[in-house]
Amino acid sequence: MASLIEVSPALLLLENVLFMGAALIYLAATLGYIIYVRGQREWGSFSAMVLKIAFIIHTAFIAVRGYNVERLPFVGHYEFGNLFIWGTALVYIWTEWRLKEKFYAVGAFITPLMMFYFSYLTIIPSVIPAIVVSRVHRPLPPVLQSNWLSVHVATSVFGYAGFTLAFAAAMIWLIKHYVPALGALGRMFPTHEALDEYIYRSAGFGFLFHTAMIISGAIWADISWGRYWGWDPKEMWSLITWFVFAVYLHARFTRGWTGKRAIALIALGWVAMLFTWVGVAWLLPGIHAFG
Amino acid sequence: MTDTINAKLPENKPESPLQQTLRFFGSMQFGIFLLLLLAVISAYATLQEMEQAIDYIYSSWWYLSILSFISLNLLLCTVQRIRPMFRLAFQPSKSSSIADIRNMPAHSEVPTKMHSDQLDTAAQAFKSVGLRVSVEGAGAGRIVFGERGRLGYFGSFVTHLSLLVILLGALYGVVTGYEVTNGGWIDSSFVVQEGGFEVHMTDIRMVQEENPVMRPRVYTDVTVRRGEEVIAQDTVSINYPVRFGGNTIYHSTFLLFPVFRLTDVKTGESGTSRFMEGDRIYLDAQRTTYINIVKFYTNFSMHPDGTPYNIDYRTDRPVVGGVLMRGRETVGNVLLPRNKAQVFATPDGDVEVMLTGYDLATVFSVSKNLGRPFLFGGSLLLLLGLYMSFFITPERYYASKGENDHSLLIGGRGYRSRLFLASTLQRIESEIKRREEAK
Numbered sequence: 001m002a003s004l005i006e007v008s009p010a011l012l013l014l015e016n017v018l019f020m021g022a023a024l025i026y027l028a029a030t031l032g033y034i035i036y037v038r039g040q041r042e043w044g045s046f047s048a049m050v051l052k053i054a055f056i057i058h059t060a061f062i063a064v065r066g067y068n069v070e071r072l073p074f075v076g077h078y079e080f081g082n083l084f085i086w087g088t089a090l091v092y093i094w095t096e097w098r099l100k101e102k103f104y105a106v107g108a109f110i111t112p113l114m115m116f117y118f119s120y121l122t123i124i125p126s127v128i129p130a131i132v133v134s135r136v137h138r139p140l141p142p143v144l145q146s147n148w149l150s151v152h153v154a155t156s157v158f159g160y161a162g163f164t165l166a167f168a169a170a171m172i173w174l175i176k177h178y179v180p181a182l183g184a185l186g187r188m189f190p191t192h193e194a195l196d197e198y199i200y201r202s203a204g205f206g207f208l209f210h211t212a213m214i215i216s217g218a219i220w221a222d223i224s225w226g227r228y229w230g231w232d233p234k235e236m237w238s239l240i241t242w243f244v245f246a247v248y249l250h251a252r253f254t255r256g257w258t259g260k261r262a263i264a265l266i267a268l269g270w271v272a273m274l275f276t277w278v279g280v281a282w283l284l285p286g287i288h289a290f291g
Numbered sequence: 292m293t294d295t296i297n298a299k300l301p302e303n304k305p306e307s308p309l310q311q312t313l314r315f316f317g318s319m320q321f322g323i324f325l326l327l328l329l330a331v332i333s334a335y336a337t338l339q340e341m342e343q344a345i346d347y348i349y350s351s352w353w354y355l356s357i358l359s360f361i362s363l364n365l366l367l368c369t370v371q372r373i374r375p376m377f378r379l380a381f382q383p384s385k386s387s388s389i390a391d392i393r394n395m396p397a398h399s400e401v402p403t404k405m406h407s408d409q410l411d412t413a414a415q416a417f418k419s420v421g422l423r424v425s426v427e428g429a430g431a432g433r434i435v436f437g438e439r440g441r442l443g444y445f446g447s448f449v450t451h452l453s454l455l456v457i458l459l460g461a462l463y464g465v466v467t468g469y470e471v472t473n474g475g476w477i478d479s480s481f482v483v484q485e486g487g488f489e490v491h492m493t494d495i496r497m498v499q500e501e502n503p504v505m506r507p508r509v510y511t512d513v514t515v516r517r518g519e520e521v522i523a524q525d526t527v528s529i530n531y532p533v534r535f536g537g538n539t540i541y542h543s544t545f546l547l548f549p550v551f552r553l554t555d556v557k558t559g560e561s562g563t564s565r566f567m568e569g570d571r572i573y574l575d576a577q578r579t580t581y582i583n584i585v586k587f588y589t590n591f592s593m594h595p596d597g598t599p600y601n602i603d604y605r606t607d608r609p610v611v612g613g614v615l616m617r618g619r620e621t622v623g624n625v626l627l628p629r630n631k632a633q634v635f636a637t638p639d640g641d642v643e644v645m646l647t648g649y650d651l652a653t654v655f656s657v658s659k660n661l662g663r664p665f666l667f668g669g670s671l672l673l674l675l676g677l678y679m680s681f682f683i684t685p686e687r688y689y690a691s692k693g694e695n696d697h698s699l700l701i702g703g704r705g706y707r708s709r710l711f712l713a714s715t716l717q718r719i720e721s722e723i724k725r726r727e728e729a730k
């Protein structure tokens with residue numbers, strides 16, 4: 001169906017320009033962090049600044065999008081994907097501020113992941129015709145008209161962001177583990193111990209919000225449909241993601257399960273998370289297909 | 292990670308087989324195994340049709356057994372760890388030797404002037420970064436001890452307890468509750484046997500959204516009776532259920548039933564009935580001639596190629612699309628707009644068929660779930676437990692005079708955390724230096 005909410009051409013243009021602008025400046029930050037991590041120390045704080053600029057423009061995009069759809073822009077793959085990237089940037093920027101330049105290296109891994117998420121909103125749908133990420137301005141269908149929607153989406157964004165951050169740091173851990181002779185690269189990476197705790201903290205942060213997302217979804221479902229759990233694939237996959245990260249959090253305490261295996265669980269959890277986000281919508285049938 | 296909660300047993304006593312069994316069922320390894328198993332089975336289940344998965348996996352005895360084992364595991368692990376956890380939180384090893392401090396994950400030596408109250412300086416520095424401080428030991432072995440984030444030790448305990456409350460709450464809800472789907476049109480009733488009451492729909496109204504491509508909202512006035520007594524009377528709509536005595540009536544969906552009048556052309560006899568999509572309108576006594584109702588368009592239109600479609604949810608042009616059948620043979624497509632009679636030939640003679648209108652029906656989900664308060668309370672507790680686990684990090688710091696009286700030795704350790712130890716230690720260090728310079 002055609003665009004359902006009338007948006008003036010000027011505002012539509014602004015929305016799209018902000019989106020493209022944010023994506024391109026995020027890309028610039030990505031390149032900057034990669035140059036940094038290859039040994040050019042002076043690129044660290046510069047990239048961090050570029051990332052913040054991209055984040056501000058992205059925030060403006062979300063605000064304009066919200067204005068254009070006349071509601072919180074919290075629905076559908078396009079809006080949710082943007083929030084997800086935005087949340088990831090926010091949480092990363094926050095850790096950078098807390099931990100200072102020691103952890104700029106994580107930036108070189110988190111920003112490519114963010115670009116990967118951007119590709120789901122831009123390139124992937126044009127390559128794989130079965131995937132449709134619609135940008136039309138839709139009003140909210142009655143079932144979704146609830147304050148619980150905001151709580152549900154907001155918490156899910158931070159859950160996904162925490163898990164993405166954990167995965168980015170886990171990749172550094174693995175590279176450091178398997179490629180001992182890293183030269184300049186190695187000097188830019190934090191130690192294994194520091195990374196381990198960074199991963200753990202990010203996963204814990206994500207876990208708290210992911211839990212809050214499942215709970216708020218259950219409360220909302222209970223209010224609207226009379227049942228808090230419907231066993232539909234989206235619900236099940238967010239629960240599976242939760243199980244995997246719970247196993248990680250425990251495994252980290254168990255002798256013989258630390259190190260590589262714990263990192264493997266992070267990777268598995270991230271894959272499960274990604275599948276919950278995009279896989280379920282295109283591969284499994286269910287009632288959550290509001291996209 | 293220097294501190295851990297271990298369910299320690301009295302030493303030198305061999306465990307009885309019962310103790311060993313309980314320890315196994317309450318162990319983290321067993322918990323990890325169960326969680327992984329659940330993850331794998333659930334992932335497999337989502338590849339099946341949802342109804343199939345619900346009937347044959349999620350409600351199977353073995354899936355429920357895994358959940359029971361998880362509950363047992365959680366119960367045992369919670370109980371077994373209460374004492375060690377309290378010991379860890381409230382009986383910290385407050386004394387440490389110089390060598391101990393040098394072995395801590397974060398430690399440093401701050402040069403000081405030689406005087407007698409170095410440890411007081413350390414204590415003040417500890418306080419200034421927000422630690423609770425005490426001085427332990429006597430003489431040369433005196434140590435300043437400071438800590439914060441003690442609640443963090445209880446995080447996993449609260450988390451596990453809350454999960455237990457949630458699981459048992461869900462079980463209680465399933466055992467004592469029910470869930471049924473039922474409904475009807477205006478002025479009809481249905482009985483909910485499980486709840487012992489009857490629901491009467493006094494009125495059903497459909498209200499179009501401002502934007503007609505949005506599904507309209509339907510409001511149903513219901514009166515609930517137990518025997519003669521009215522126990523509830525209210526309006527149900529989407530997201531606005533009606534609750535009474537632990538029971539809840541939810542709007543689940545609505546249906547529009549086309550209503551047809553059939554008239555025998557020869558005799559003039561006629562009758563009116565409602566139908567659903569998928570129903571057949573039989574036109575003769577032998578049921579050889581009938582119209583298969585394919586779709587009810589409330590606001591009918593046609594694409595240029597002749598395929599019919601519904602413009603939106605408005606009810607401006609109701610048309611029923613169907614297929615006329617004679618025996619097994621398809622005669623052709625029929626479109627039946629409102630108030631336009633069409634005549635069909637049957638073995639019993641001509642029959643006139645006319646769509647006269649439609650009836651609105653609501654479908655409800657009616658349920659009772661007494662587990663709700665436990666689920667809700669357990670969920671809040673779960674969030675609290677996770678917050679305590681991940682956002683309150685216990686840290687302990689120690690300060691002692693160095694070997695030569697010209698320095699202070701400070702060290703810190705955390706519970707599952709060392710990320711911020713070094714930076715806190717740095718703050719303590721500069722605080723000490725500042726105070727030393729002021730002397």
Ligand code: HEM
Pocket residue numbers: 242246249250253295296317318319320321322323325326361364365368446447450451454677680681707
């Ligand atoms: C199934 C049986 C389970 C067992 C036997 C178990 C056992 C344990 C143990 C022994 C700890 C470490 C305690 C400590 O040192 O503080 C722990 C921590 C924890 N458990 Fe469990 N657990 C189980 C299930 C769960 C589940 C289903 C969750 C929810 C996702 C969960 C969440 C946590 C959390 C959040 C922590 C703290 C982890 C951390 O601080 O990194 N547990 N668990």
